[in-house]
Amino acid sequence: MENFKQTSQRLAIIDYLKDNKNHPTVEEIFKSVKDKNPHVSLATVYNTIDMLKKRGIISELTINSTKRRYDPNPNYHHHFICLSCKNVFDIEEKINITLSEELKNSYKIHGYEIDLYGYCNNCKKELSGID
Ligand SMILES: [Zn+2]
Ligand SMILES: [Zn+2]
DSSP: OHHHHHHHHHHHHHHHHTTOOSOOBHHHHHHHHHHHOTTOOHHHHHHHHHHHHHTTSSEEEOSSTTSOEEEOOOSOOEEEEETTTOOEEEEOSOOOOOOOHHHHHHOOOOOOOOEEEEOOHHHHHHHHTOO
């Protein structure tokens, strides 16, 4: 029975993360899953996240090291972080950067991920006072 419970809680966590575009934190995952599964424990959430991370199903964002967020989007993408509402958005657009010869010679670079900062559409409107 205990096993069954754990499995269904695990599935609830996986279900919540699937196609989730909000880059939720552990607390957010826990809160949301707990709504439907009152017996879920924070430890189960942590364990499941760990398992999904190891399998490469989700990735951990370290934009804020004290508040890690999780991302199930398997496509190569960049992020936009809103300085006001702190939401993190996926940027799937190709961004080209130019590396100096020095960098290219010093390292064997495999790729890059860009974190863009600013204000999202909602917060931009609030800032300018236009609704
Ligand atoms: Zn915002
Ligand atoms: Zn993302």
